[in-house]
Amino acid sequence: MSDPVSHSVQLVILVPFLAAILGLLVSRNRAVSAFVASAGATVSLLAGTYVLYAIHHDPFTQQVPTVGALPLGRLQIPLNLLVDDLSAIVVVAVAIVGLAVQLFSTWYLHDDDRFGVFVASVSLFLAAMFLVVLSGDLVLTLIGWEVMGWCSYLLIGHNSRKESANKAATKAFLVTRIADLAFVVGLIILASGVSTTSIPVVIGAWPDLPGASLTAAFFCLLIGVAGKSAQFPFHDWLPDAMEGPTPASALIHAATMVAAGTFFLARLFPIFVLSDPARLALAVITAVTMVGAAVIAFGQSDLKRMLAYSTLSQIALMLSALAVAPASVGAGPGVLHLLSHAMFKALLFLAFGWLSVLVSGTAAVKMSGGVRYHPQLRLPIAIGLLALAGVPPLVGFVSKEYILGAAFDNVSETGSVAGWIVLVAFGVTVVLTAAYCTRAWLVFTHLNPQDEATRRATREASRTVVDVSLVEIFTEPAPGTAADSSAASATSAVEHDHGHAGIFFSARLAISVLAFLSVIGGLIIFTPLVGVEPHLVWYLATLSLLLITAAWVVVRRLASMSSSGDAADLLGARRMAMFDNGFGVDGVYVAVVSPVVKLARIVVTADRQVIDAYVRGTVVVTRWAGVAGERAHTRKPSSYLVWLLLGLLVVGVSGVTLW
Amino acid sequence: MTTLDILFGAVGLITAASAVLAVTTQQLVHAALWLIVTLGTLAGCYLILGAELVALVQLLIYVGAVVVLVLFALMLTRAPIGRSPEQSSSAVQRAAAGVIGAGTTALFASVLLPALGGEIRTPRAGDTQGIATQLFGSWVWPFELLSILLLMALIAALAVSRMPTVSAAPGVSAQAAAPAAPPAPTVPAAPPVPSVSQVQTGPTVPAGGESA
Amino acid sequence: MIHLWLPLSLVCILIGAGAYGVIARRNAVLVLIGVELILNAANLLFVTMGSVRGDQLRTGHVLALFLITIAAAEMGVALAVILALFRDRGHIDLSEPGS
Numbered sequence: 001m002s003d004p005v006s007h008s009v010q011l012v013i014l015v016p017f018l019a020a021i022l023g024l025l026v027s028r029n030r031a032v033s034a035f036v037a038s039a040g041a042t043v044s045l046l047a048g049t050y051v052l053y054a055i056h057h058d059p060f061t062q063q064v065p066t067v068g069a070l071p072l073g074r075l076q077i078p079l080n081l082l083v084d085d086l087s088a089i090v091v092v093a094v095a096i097v098g099l100a101v102q103l104f105s106t107w108y109l110h111d112d113d114r115f116g117v118f119v120a121s122v123s124l125f126l127a128a129m130f131l132v133v134l135s136g137d138l139v140l141t142l143i144g145w146e147v148m149g150w151c152s153y154l155l156i157g158h159n160s161r162k163e164s165a166n167k168a169a170t171k172a173f174l175v176t177r178i179a180d181l182a183f184v185v186g187l188i189i190l191a192s193g194v195s196t197t198s199i200p201v202v203i204g205a206w207p208d209l210p211g212a213s214l215t216a217a218f219f220c221l222l223i224g225v226a227g228k229s230a231q232f233p234f235h236d237w238l239p240d241a242m243e244g245p246t247p248a249s250a251l252i253h254a255a256t257m258v259a260a261g262t263f264f265l266a267r268l269f270p271i272f273v274l275s276d277p278a279r280l281a282l283a284v285i286t287a288v289t290m291v292g293a294a295v296i297a298f299g300q301s302d303l304k305r306m307l308a309y310s311t312l313s314q315i316a317l318m319l320s321a322l323a324v325a326p327a328s329v330g331a332g333p334g335v336l337h338l339l340s341h342a343m344f345k346a347l348l349f350l351a352f353g354w355l356s357v358l359v360s361g362t363a364a365v366k367m368s369g370g371v372r373y374h375p376q377l378r379l380p381i382a383i384g385l386l387a388l389a390g391v392p393p394l395v396g397f398v399s400k401e402y403i404l405g406a407a408f409d410n411v412s413e414t415g416s417v418a419g420w421i422v423l424v425a426f427g428v429t430v431v432l433t434a435a436y437c438t439r440a441w442l443v444f445t446h447l448n449p450q451d452e453a454t455r456r457a458t459r460e461a462s463r464t465v466v467d468v469s470l471v472e473i474f475t476e477p478a479p480g481t482a483a484d485s486s487a488a489s490a491t492s493a494v495e496h497d498h499g500h501a502g503i504f505f506s507a508r509l510a511i512s513v514l515a516f517l518s519v520i521g522g523l524i525i526f527t528p529l530v531g532v533e534p535h536l537v538w539y540l541a542t543l544s545l546l547l548i549t550a551a552w553v554v555v556r557r558l559a560s561m562s563s564s565g566d567a568a569d570l571l572g573a574r575r576m577a578m579f580d581n582g583f584g585v586d587g588v589y590v591a592v593v594s595p596v597v598k599l600a601r602i603v604v605t606a607d608r609q610v611i612d613a614y615v616r617g618t619v620v621v622t623r624w625a626g627v628a629g630e631r632a633h634t635r636k637p638s639s640y641l642v643w644l645l646l647g648l649l650v651v652g653v654s655g656v657t658l659w
Numbered sequence: 660m661t662t663l664d665i666l667f668g669a670v671g672l673i674t675a676a677s678a679v680l681a682v683t684t685q686q687l688v689h690a691a692l693w694l695i696v697t698l699g700t701l702a703g704c705y706l707i708l709g710a711e712l713v714a715l716v717q718l719l720i721y722v723g724a725v726v727v728l729v730l731f732a733l734m735l736t737r738a739p740i741g742r743s744p745e746q747s748s749s750a751v752q753r754a755a756a757g758v759i760g761a762g763t764t765a766l767f768a769s770v771l772l773p774a775l776g777g778e779i780r781t782p783r784a785g786d787t788q789g790i791a792t793q794l795f796g797s798w799v800w801p802f803e804l805l806s807i808l809l810l811m812a813l814i815a816a817l818a819v820s821r822m823p824t825v826s827a828a829p830g831v832s833a834q835a836a837a838p839a840a841p842p843a844p845t846v847p848a849a850p851p852v853p854s855v856s857q858v859q860t861g862p863t864v865p866a867g868g869e870s871a
Numbered sequence: 872m873i874h875l876w877l878p879l880s881l882v883c884i885l886i887g888a889g890a891y892g893v894i895a896r897r898n899a900v901l902v903l904i905g906v907e908l909i910l911n912a913a914n915l916l917f918v919t920m921g922s923v924r925g926d927q928l929r930t931g932h933v934l935a936l937f938l939i940t941i942a943a944a945e946m947g948v949a950l951a952v953i954l955a956l957f958r959d960r961g962h963i964d965l966s967e968p969g970s
Contacts, residue, residue, distance in 0.1 A: 635968035638748060641902070642755050642894050649762045656770055663873040671881045678885055678908055682892030687901060694904050701911055708878065708922040713935045717914075720939050725907070725946050732900050732950045736957045748897045748966055756895035764887030771883065771916075776876035780923035793929040794936070805940050812944035816951035 005054050006064045008047040009083050012091060013130045015043040016098075020124035027116025034106045037119035038506075041102045041126060045095035052088040056528060059085070063136050063200070070139075076196040082136025085528070086335065090133045090263055093339045094256050096517070097346045098126045100510035101251040104350050107507035108247055108357065118158055122251060125151035129256045133263060138187045138197040141264065145183070145228070148257050149176050155248035156241045168240040175237045175589075179227020186220030189213060199267065206271045214271065218278035221268075222285070225261030229315050232289045236585045239308040246304070246353030254311050254345035259338045262318045266331035266338075273327040276416070282323040283418035287425035289316035294432035299579030302363050303440060304352055307345070310388065310436065313429060314341050317403060320422045325406040326413055333402035336525070340395040343521055344387035347514035351380040354503060354511070355444075371444035380515050381444060387518045389437040389548055390430060392541070395521030400430070402525075404544065405537050430544050434551035442559040663782070667707050674700040685747055687738040691729050698722050711785040878919040885912035899953045899963040903946065910942045 019040025026032045061084040070077040102119060109115045128151060131144035150173075157169030191197045193213060194205040206214055225231075230238035230253075241253055252258070265272055265282075272279065290313050297309035318341065321334035355370045355377055371378050387396035404426060410419035578584075632643075674697055681693035698721045705714035747753070794802060885908050892905025914935050921931015957963050 637899075637965040637969070638752065638894070638897060638902075639966075641965070642752065642759070645759050645763075645890055645894060646755070649759055649766065652766050653762070656766060661872045661874075664877060667873060667877050671877060675881060675884045675888075678888040681908070682888050682895065682901075682905055687898060690901055690904055694907065697908065698911065701915065704878070704881070704915060705918050708873075708918055710918045710922055710932050710935070713914075713918055713932055713939075716936055716939055720943055721907075721911075725943055728946055728950055729900060729904065732953060735954060736900065736963050738898065738900070748895055752966070753895045756891045756893075759894055760887040760891035763890045764883045767886055768880065768883045771879045772876055776874075776879055778875045778923075779872050780875060781872050782922035783925055786929070790929050790932050790936075793927075794933055797928050798933050798937075801937060805937055809940065809944050812948050815948045819948070819951040819955050822955055 005051055005062060005083060008051050008054075009064045009081055009134055010066070011047045012044045012051070012095075013081075013127055013134060015047070016040045016123045016130065017127035020120045020127060023116060023120030023123055027114075027120060030115055033116035033119055034102075037102045037123050038099065038106070040123050041095065041099040044126065044130065045092070045099050048088070048091040048095045051083060052092050055083065055085055055088045061200075063198075064134075066140070074195055075191065076198070077139055078137060078196070078198045079140060080136040080198060081134045081140070082199060083134065086266065086331075087133050089339065090335070091130060093342050094126070094129055094133065096513070097251060097255040097342050098122070098129075100346060100350065100514055101247045103504075103506040103510040104250070104353070105245075105247040107504040108353055109245060112245075114158065114160075118155070118245070118248075121151055121154045121158075122248070125155065125252065125257075129260065132260050136199050138191055138199065138202070141199075142184065142187060145224075145260065146180065148252075148260065149173060149180065149228070152176075152241070152252050152257055155252060156244040158245055158248065159243065162243065165243040168237075168243040172237040172241050175234050176227045179224050179234050182220040183224020183227070186217045186222075186224060189217035189220065193217075203268065203270050207274060211274065215275045215277050218272065218275045219281065221265075222278060222282055225265060225319070226285055229258045229261040229319065230312055231285050231316060231319065232292065233585075233588075235289060235293070235312055236589065238312060239305045242302075242304050242308050246349055246356065249304070249308070250346045250349035250353070253308065254349050255342035258311065258315050259318070259342065262315065262322065262334055262338050265319070265322050266335050269322065269331040270327075272322065273325075276418075279323045280416075280418045283320060283421050286316040286320040286323060287421045289313065290320065290425045290429045291432070294429050294436065296579050298432065298436045298439060301579075303443070304349075304356070306436060306440065307348060307352060310433070311345060313433065314345065314388075317400070317426070317429065320425070321403040321406055324410040324416075324419045324422045326409055329406050329409060333399070333406045336402055337399035339524070340387070340399040340518075340521055343514055344384050344394070344396055344518040347380060347511065347518055348384035348388065350507075350511050350514065351377055351384060354507070355381070368443050369446045371441075372446075380511050382441070383515045383518050385437045385441050389434045390544060391548060392545070393519075393522055395518050395524075397541075398522035398525060400544070401536055401541050404540050408537060408540060427547065430547050431551045434548040435555050438552050438555040439559065442556065663707060667704060670700050670703045670707065674704060685742050685744055686740075687733055687743065688730070688740065691726060691733060694729065695722055695726050698726065707782075709782040709785045712787045712790055873923075875919070875923065878915060882912045882916045882919075885909070885915065897964050897966050899956065899965055900950075902965060903949055903953075906949075907942065907946070910938065914938050 019036050023033050023036050023040075026036060061082070063078075064081040064083060066079050066081060069079055102122060105115070105119055105122065109118055112118065125148060128144045128147035132141055132148065135141045135144060153169045153173040156172055157165050159165040187197075190202050190206070193209050194202055196202070227234040230236075238253055238258070242249055244252075293309045293312035293316065297306045297313065300306040300309060314337070318334045318337040321337060322331060325331065325333055355374065358374050358377075359370050371381060383394070387394040390397045390400045392398075404423075407419055407423045407426060410416060411423055634640075677693045677696040677700065681690050681697055684690050684693065698717065702714040702717040702722070705711075705717060748756075889905045889908030889910075889912060892908060893902050894905075896902050896905065917931045917935040917938065919931075921929065921933075921935065925931060953963055960967075
């Protein structure tokens with residue numbers, strides 16, 4: 001009910017939007033556009049934090065008007081924003097990740113000539129995401145949804161000189177747009193049931209309406225969410241979207257856009273629980289995606305694509321929480337995993353981006369041993385992978401345990417099919433997640449045989465009496481020894497080798513903040529911010545820890561059997577290629593689409609040959625008439641006289657007879 | 660049949676016959692001569708109809724000047740004497756001409772004869788005084804315009820004859836737009852107004868050897 | 872008293888003959904003869920109508936006089952053109968194609 005909150009909420013959306021427009025105008029000036037973008041994100045963060053504080057200081061739910069209602073007769077479109085505890089915390093999380101990405105981009109895209117356009121697009125994207133999060137009206141959600149899709153297209157295709165980037169951007173756009181058709185139909189059903197698009201009214205009034213239309217609406221909405229969040233069968237655009245620069249992937253395809261579907265379903269959770277068939281469908285989709293994506297992630301040869309498949313898997317996880325959580329538990333576990341995934345996945349993407357600059361590539365063979373040679377990356381990557389695998393006490397563990405608890409509650413309370421499916425898939429996914437995290441870590445810390453010999457020699461020659469193995473893992477090698485200085489100089493030589501500047505302070509700060517939040521973020525359950533109660537099912541937690549440890553051991557064993565330290569090498573090159581291909585889902589897309597394309601070709605041919613033939617025929621006829629007219633010009637005056645008098649005669653006769 | 664009818668019929672018959680002959684004969688000079696007969700008998704028709712002034716003017720101008728001009732033109736363009744069948748156009752063209760001629764006749768006949776042909780009228784007596792009054796009274800402006808037209812025709816004829824041609828020698832041409840001595844032009848030049856500084860009396864024969 | 876169909880039919884015949892002459896003749900001067908016949912047919916029509924249905928302005932006769940004048944002027948210019956043509960090309964055969 002307080003005005004500062006309304007203004008802050010409007011600022012949260014407006015300031016990045018204005019930063020985007022301003023950024024486009026100043027996009028040639030690198031420093032100014034970087035400042036504008038970072039300032040926009042900072043203002044949003046501050047405003048969001050203020051709103052969060054205000055909400056929890058004095059709990060309320062408020063509707064904030066934007067541009068006023070649309071007068072449409074019987075359908076009411078109030079176009080309000082909705083501020084409550086759910087939107088406040090998600091706004092803050094998105095703002096943190098957004099600011100981190102903007103700061104990181106100033107370093108990562110340092111030598112990119114289209115830097116200004118990039119950060120402006122990121123600002124626009126942030127504005128759209130805030131709009132979706134804060135929207136209290138289905139129309140505003142749709143607007144933000146579509147603008148996010150468009151920004152995703154712009155950002156994926158940022159390296160527009162590369163053909164593969166353009167194709168990937170188009171693919172992402174088309175697939176999500178097709179899914180969005182169903183999304184719009186779902187929104188229409190929801191709005192028409194209660195003759196208004198205001199979300200609180202929708203949530204309040206739909207329980208009294210027939211369940212079949214609610215289920216139909218949610219099926220359509222689920223298709224849209226599956227498209228945007230890259231679930232099966234719409235999943236194939238996300239790995240290809242890794243063509244975009246890493247900061248874009250960090251923001252969009254890890255933390256925010258792909259989680260927008262989760263947020264929207266969490267917002268509609270009170271009526272979502274009423275529709276069991278829709279929840280069952282969501283459970284099936286997410287279970288398939290969870291397990292399938294984790295399997296494919298293990299076999300990827302490009303580590304950034306591995307992260308993409310991992311994202312697919314984690315989003316499936318948070319959506320499955322929404323599919324099985326009983327009404328008493330609410331959307332809390334799903335939202336919690338959304339927040340934690342945002343933190344550690346963004347951290348991982350940014351750290352991978354940093355490493356990829358240092359080793360100039362993202363393939364596993366290139367990144368092999370990367371962490372050994374660039375020790376300052378050790379901590380961020382370690383934290384990120386631990387959180388992803390779900391090792392306590394990091395935030396990943398906390399959120400996964402809550403999801404597990406929700407699924408278990410579902411099974412124990414109702415024993416529904418959805419609950420069992422999710423529970424089983426969850427178990428498999430935990431193992432697979434730990435497996436590919438271990439594989440990635442082992443690739444990063446792999447030692448070449450000659451480096452191993454050097455290291456052993458250094459160790460033996462060193463006078464420092466410490467337990468080197470522990471020190472090795474957690475600290476950088478002590479400076480001053482000959483081999484280490486050569487390693488350090490090799491590091492610095494590699495850092496500057498590709499013409500890229502050394503990492504800026506702001507970028508390091510961004511990564512450090514995300515790492516910090518990934519570590520302590522689990523404490524959020526003790527605050528009322530997310531609306532979950534701090535409880536833990538001990539035996540399930542122990543079970544998952546055991547599974548993680550088992551996966552670690554097995555993969556370590558497999559890695560030591562391969563020469564490059566990459567456990568996935570055991571799959572063999574041909575199977576790795578299949579994994580890289582995503583098992584040929586692209587081919588399925590093409591097979592579905594090709595009849596349509598054929599039909600389109602037939603129509604084009606018909607248009608050209610049949611209908612245009614008449615148009616072209618006029619040309620031919622005119623040309624013949626021209627030739628005939630030219631032949632009539634005999635240049636003989638006597639024949640001209642003939643024509644003249646003949647014409648006069650005809651005119652005279654017609655005048656006389658027709659009068 | 661009244662007397663006027665019979666008179667007109669006789670004279671008109673000669674007119675029609677000589678007109679047809681004028682356009683069908685294969686001797687070029689004879690065509691001009693038959694034209695004289697046609698125009699002369701036409702003046703006779705006018706007399707029968709009571710228009711004496713018109714008849715006399717017709718004789719003066721048409722027969723006296725225009726036909727003379729035609730004969731001169733035939734002479735100057737080396738019209739062959741005697742029969743010249745090669746001067747006749749192709750059969751197709753003559754057939755087309757026949758169609759058009761018959762068509763035109765039919766057209767006018769179908770308009771005029773049903774409208775006016777059944778009437779019998781008395782032509783009024785020749786009224787030169789009245790014509791003169793009207794001519795210089797109500798019709799004075801067209802009259803003046805016509806004099807300008809004649810002047811323009813004179814100038815145009817001179818200009819055309821002085822036009823530089825591809826194979827032109829600085830020759831002269833003889834023209835008579837009115838019964839007046841034509842001034843002979845000098846070196847061919849563009850201006851439409853000829854200089855009257857060099858005046859030559861009498862027509863001169865153009866240099867004959869321009870072209871064959 | 873004169874039956875009007877006589878002068879009128881003469882008009883028609885003259886026009887027909889003139890039209891035939893314009894088209895059937897190759898020599899330009901003979902074409903002009905055909906044109907003259909047409910003009911004279913019109914003149915006859917004017918005079919006929921002026922004689923039998925004369926009005927205050929003596930339109931028929933006056934216009935006949937004008938027509939004679941115009942025809943004379945036109946003949947002058949036309950023959951000048953024909954002579955220029957003859958100078959240029961050496962012949963005035965209208966069924967030869969122009970340059």
